[in-house]
Amino acid sequence: MQKTIFALVALSLASPLQATSPKQPTVEAVADKMLESDTVAWNFVEGVTTEIGPRMAGTEAEARARDWAQAWLNANGFANVKVETFPIQGWVRGEEKAWVVSPFAQPLTITALGRSVATPPDGVTGEVAYFPSYAALEAAPEGSLKGKIAFIDHHMKRTQDGSGYGFAGPARWTGPGLAASKGALATVIRSIGTENHRTPHAGGTSFPDGVAATPAGALSNPDADNLVRMIKRGKPLTLRLVLTPKDLGVVESGNVTGEIIGRDPSLPPVLLACHLDSWDLGTGAIDDGAGCGIAAAAAKGVAAAGQPLRTIRVLFAGSEETGLWGSKAYATAHKGEKIAVGIESDFGADRIWRIDTNFTESNPALYKRLADAVARFGVTAGKDEANGGADLNLARESWAAIIDLNQDGTHYFDLHHTPDDTLDKIDPAALRQNVAVWTQVTGILANESGMIKPADQN
Amino acid sequence: MQKTIFALVALSLASPLQATSPKQPTVEAVADKMLESDTVAWNFVEGVTTEIGPRMAGTEAEARARDWAQAWLNANGFANVKVETFPIQGWVRGEEKAWVVSPFAQPLTITALGRSVATPPDGVTGEVAYFPSYAALEAAPEGSLKGKIAFIDHHMKRTQDGSGYGFAGPARWTGPGLAASKGALATVIRSIGTENHRTPHAGGTSFPDGVAATPAGALSNPDADNLVRMIKRGKPLTLRLVLTPKDLGVVESGNVTGEIIGRDPSLPPVLLACHLDSWDLGTGAIDDGAGCGIAAAAAKGVAAAGQPLRTIRVLFAGSEETGLWGSKAYATAHKGEKIAVGIESDFGADRIWRIDTNFTESNPALYKRLADAVARFGVTAGKDEANGGADLNLARESWAAIIDLNQDGTHYFDLHHTPDDTLDKIDPAALRQNVAVWTQVTGILANESGMIKPADQN
Missing domain, CATH: 3.50.30.30 (Glucose Oxidase; domain 1)
Structure with a gap:
């Protein structure tokens, strides 16, 4: 689909929506529906925890998880699904x-x-x-x-x-x-x-x-x-x-990416990040299967409202837990590539309670649109400077816009890195709220033609 | 102290109290105080979980627990403290x-x-x-x-x-x-x-x-x-x-008993039972360090209100978990010995919510006195036939009176036999409520001169 005058007019009216056919739902409608009935994020995290389970950085299990994630992204309509490998220093538990x-x-x-x-x-x-x-x-x-x-x-x-x-x-x-x-x-x-x-x-x-x-x-x-x-x-x-424990020396890990192709591929993409690896004791449900499920479900949700203006790329980083290897490797491999905005989900699956950005002062109109749009999901407008998480090195290093969709972490460290990080700990309703918020925010950003963080060229 | 006419008159007035000096508290007063400030039960369960930890049936750790329990009983004013050993079939976990x-x-x-x-x-x-x-x-x-x-x-x-x-x-x-x-x-x-x-x-x-x-x-x-x-x-x-796992063949276990000697040793004693062994994964806090602490604290509490009429005997049974060995051995070794009434604590440390007995119909006056006396601690009068627990074989086999002080088991099986059976799971306030109820009930029974369960000769 070509970028049309009609679409540009629609965007200039500060609507997060692109041109839609009469039967195509709006991003708002998709997000509202996600809150009630999303199954995509659940499908991802249920699948990866059940069919792969623990996926320790640099292990054969992490490699299986990459294969699994590629198949999942392809099956869910993502384009350009690929793995980019990188070396890490491997370490595994013993007695x-x-x-x-x-x-x-x-x-x-x-x-x-x-x-x-x-x-x-x-x-x-x-x-x-x-x-x-x-x-x-x-x-x-x-x-x-x-x-x-x-x-x-x-x-x-x-x-x-x-x-x-x-x-x-x-x-x-x-x-x-x-x-x-x-x-x-x-x-x-x-x-x-x-x-x-x-x-x-x-x-x-x-x-x-x-x-x-x-x-x-x-x-x-x-x-x-x-x-x-x-x-x-x-x-x-x-x-x-x-x-x-054993030091395995240098072993292979990898990042998995997939895209919802935008109408204008010349515009820097929206980067939605999480990590695919997990510590070995649990099955990586809240850390970070849920995060990848949320990011992917949001990208797919935005696509359900029509092809977005910008490409949405999901990055399932490898080997985050043992040294942020995947995020660093991705930033190195893609050095110089422009990113419009980065968002990461890596703090469990409880409800999002606050939105912060790093353009709240430099682009107050967009910030207000975002904050106003997620208020109905119980998200408050924060004034902190967002700086993203471990999997957003590329966004940070390219001085891109960054948004933090802060999850309630009250119970996160009950489970973090323990054997108890299993699927049953995820509240499906809270997971759906995450997907709804992410869909809404991603939908606005991916259809934003102007610079998101004006100080930079995105 | 001799049994006196004064004491008999007092008992005939349906008071649970014996003759007391002006400065000696009543059983009621002691029980009320326990609710606020008992430290005896806590001291027991804190001690055995910290200083011994897991005490699997038939192991060296269980033997250390017996030594520890004997020292504790002696230090807490119990008489006739002793161990009676018996053989069990040993079994221990492996990889x-x-x-x-x-x-x-x-x-x-x-x-x-x-x-x-x-x-x-x-x-x-x-x-x-x-x-x-x-x-x-x-x-x-x-x-x-x-x-x-x-x-x-x-x-x-x-x-x-x-x-x-x-x-x-x-x-x-x-x-x-x-x-x-x-x-x-x-x-x-x-x-x-x-x-x-x-x-x-x-x-x-x-x-x-x-x-x-x-x-x-x-x-x-x-x-x-x-x-x-x-x-x-x-x-x-x-x-x-x-x-x-390994079958260890025949190994030694043992029961620990101690007594608060009554004024009339010719009367059958009150038997307060629990078990000292634990599964090996946890430290045996709710199963059953708490139970032994409650039983011992109640016996000691009754003594604080003056020497009781009947002897109160605590039985810390060995090797309950792997086959009720201690209770069976105790019943065999003491066959023919009369027991007035048996009570057991082996269902955690949550609040007691109901009292049942096996003499509710045959001795309604005593049942009513007991039920009325514990109502102030939130205990309801149950109509079930009490039959005691695993550690009361002797009481059951001698057709003694039995009382069930039923604890709230809503959360018991969250912890039962798991690594998570540790001290931090005990709510000190709930433990004190147990001690208060047990002190009140034991105080009435130990000062009751008449038959507790009239159908039998006790």
Whole structure:
């Protein structure tokens, strides 16, 4: 279909709609229908969690997930469906066990952190050095942890916007490295999570240059509670850890993309991103099967209202969890390519409660149209500067417009990176609200002929 | 202290109280105080879960728990604290893993059922024979499961009174044996549990005489859901199981008892029972550390109101979980010994909502006194025939009075026999309500000079 004068007139009237035939629904109507009856996002996340399950970065399971996702995109009307591979440093879990050796001998529930090195097959044993917070570990003298197992007991708090992750995350991200730099032979952390189940939260850690990596694991919250009770009894506490993860060296991963082709391919596309890989303990339902389902359902929903002006591209990034590899590789491979606007879904499947953009001040009319259009779905107009998520490197690096459709994260860290990230945790009604909001927002953006973020050439 | 005329007069006035000094609180006052500030039950369950943790029947950990419990009872003023040992058939968990081999290859979360035999070290592989219910398995033709892995998908429903266990329990208790009798090489069941976490529910199973035991395991509910989704896709499903539990042969277990000595040791005692062992996956907080804490706190609470007329004996039974060994051994060892009344706490730590007895009709005055006395704690007067629980064999076999102080079981099977049975799951306020009710009831019974269940000589 050619871009027509009629369509341009329609767009100039600030309508999000393109020219439609009398029987073609509007984007609004499609979005409203999604709220009641979307099955596309559910079909994606039900399918990928059931037919693939865990899809750890760089593994054969992730490769199967790429094949599966390509077939799914083709079956759902996407064009230009393809995989772009890239190399990553592979890491897989091995055996993982922990025990209190004395004085209160009993097993503990643990999972290795990404990039943890292995203990010897029969484990390491050491006295616990207790740190109630990351700050307490920072304050420990150099060399003071020699021969000890550090226990970082930094509690995460539940927050709607996920800011608790910023508060507690460093205990996992850099805590083991900091402990190693002070001589610790291994580190255990309290899981970066907000629930009290015996399901430890996996996740990546990293060690500073010049500091040899050590074994590092996360205890479930109830296990961490138990250790704290033991420590309060005042006697030295000895732990034994057996963690045998493996560094696989360089292995292949890949990004999957597909497009709804716009009427004017010369205009920069709308990029809808998520990640296809998952941690290995769960089946990657809320992290991030739901996100890919939402993004794809929105693209398909907009197409149901007629061919959009701009191309809509979905990016199912690979190997996000172990180092944002897919997003980085995509940004490198597509360097210089213009993106009109990037949106990412990677914070579960609970309801969207707020819209933020990075053009709220520079393009207030468009921002207002977007905010006004999603208010009926219970989304409030936020004034924060959106900067997207892990899978939007290309958008960020090309100074594109970015929109954050913020999901309610109150319960996200109950499940994040745990065995409990399974399909049953998704509320279908909340998932549909996501699809409705995304369809509405994407529909406006994909039919916007003007620059979305005026400071840049998009 | 002697039994006095004064005390008898007081008792004849239907008061639960004995003679008290002006400064000694009444049982009512003690019970009321327990509701606000009991720390004894909490101290027990916090201690045993922290300092011992899992205490599987017949293991070294259970032996440590007996030592710990004896020390605790002595420290808390109990007399005649002792252990009575008995032999059991030991069984311990080994490795436990499961995978979908095809067509949707992925790992599953499983735990072996008690008395399951081991697979070969590299596992067994077989096509799934699906049974949506126990009745469907019953209807399967003889020999029809040859070479297959039975999957019994009998769903448990949440009930306040625990009756869902009776509805779904057979899938675990006898399902694997039934499947084995029809040729199954192994069985997996949907966990007998009401929540949706990746924490499978352990528990015993048994195989009929003449049927060779097979490997048998429970999948978590989300894993069972996932299998069902796969099965609905209509292709044959192949599973692989590695379960390596061990039969330990005959090992030693034991019961722990302690007493608050009554003023008239010639009267049959009040028996307060629970079990000290736990399944190995959790730390035995709600099953049944809480129960022993409640029973012991009530006995101690009654003593705080003055020496009771009758002796109160607490029985911390051993090896309940793997075959009610302790209760049976206790009934055998004490055969012929009179028990006035038995009460058991072995259904978690949620609030008591109903009192039932087996003398409601034969001793209505006493029943009314009991029911009236606990109404202030939110306990309703039930008309069911109480028959006690697993740890009350001696009371049942001696035709003693039995009281059921029924706890709210709505959430009990979320945790039952899972890794999640940990201290944090206990609501301290609900635990205190249990102690208050138990103290009140035990106080009345231990100071009752007449026969509690008149049909018998107690």
